[in-house]
Structure formats: structure tokens, C-alpha cells
Amino acid sequence: MAVNKPITISYATPASDDAVSFNTIWIITLDGVSPTGTPVEAYLSISQNQRRKLLLSLEDGLTWKDTDKSVHVLIRNGQLSFIRDDSEMDYEFWIVWDNTNLQRIAYGTVTAVRVD
Numbered sequence: 752m753a754v755n756k757p758i759t760i761s762y763a764t765p766a767s768d769d770a771v772s773f774n775t776i777w778i779i780t781l782d783g784v785s786p787t788g789t790p791v792e793a794y795l796s797i798s799q800n801q802r803r804k805l806l807l808s809l810e811d812g813l814t815w816k817d818t819d820k821s822v823h824v825l826i827r828n829g830q831l832s833f834i835r836d837d838s839e840m841d842y843e844f845w846i847v848w849d850n851t852n853l854q855r856i857a858y859g860t861v862t863a864v865r866v867d
Contacts, residue, residue, distance in 0.1 A: 758859065761863075771828070790845055797842045837864050842859060
């Protein structure tokens with residue numbers, strides 16, 4: 752069952768593109784149990800008005816750690832230049848497991864903040 756979890760991201764215009772804007776680790780559980788499979792794909796999509804603004808995937812912002820069944824999410828400042836004003840967006844995070852089952856893990860509201 753997917754978890755509704757709000758997140759906040761910030762785009763700081765004076766900061767370098769390589770500065771870390773969002774950095775978190777999500778421990779993955781499926782109905783309260785650690786998954787037994789390995790993800791072959793994973794995606795985190797941030798959208799505004801049903802228009803995708805950012806798509807992260809494994810090895811491109813998302814890193815799977817099999818030892819503790821977690822996903823490390825890393826978003827750099829330069830990836831958030833689409834944030835023009837403080838606003839609300841939506842996100843979805845899903846994994847495709849090695850048994851080809853697609854599972855929605857998390858979704859929710861994104862509070863997007865622009866720092867000038």
C-alpha cells in the first residue's frame with residue numbers, strides 16, 4: 752500500500768547547480784514487510800498540473816541499497832530550476848520489481864520553495 756507523505760523541495764538561485772537541495776533515505780516496506788525482490792526500475796516523478804517537471808530514476812537521483820531495502824533520493828539545486836515561485840506540486844514514487852510487478856510506494860504534495 753502506498754504511503755501519502757508530503758515533501759518540501761527548495762530551489763536557491765544564489766546556490767550552485769551542484770548544491771544538494773533534497774536528500775533523504777526511504778526504507779521500503781510492502782504491507783509492513785521488507786521486500787524480497789530487487790528493483791529493476793524505480794522512478795520519482797514531480798508534476799505540476801499533470802505536467803511532469805522532474806523524473807528521477809535508478810542511478811539518476813535514486814540509489815537502491817539492498818542491505819536495508821532502502822532508496823536514497825538525491826536532488827541537486829540545478830534540477831529544480833523549474834521552480835519559479837513558491838508553489839504546490841505532486842509527486843509519485845514507484846518501483847518495478849524483478850518479478851515485473853509495478854508497485855506505487857509513495858505519493859503526496861510537494862511544497863516547492865524558491866529562494867532568491
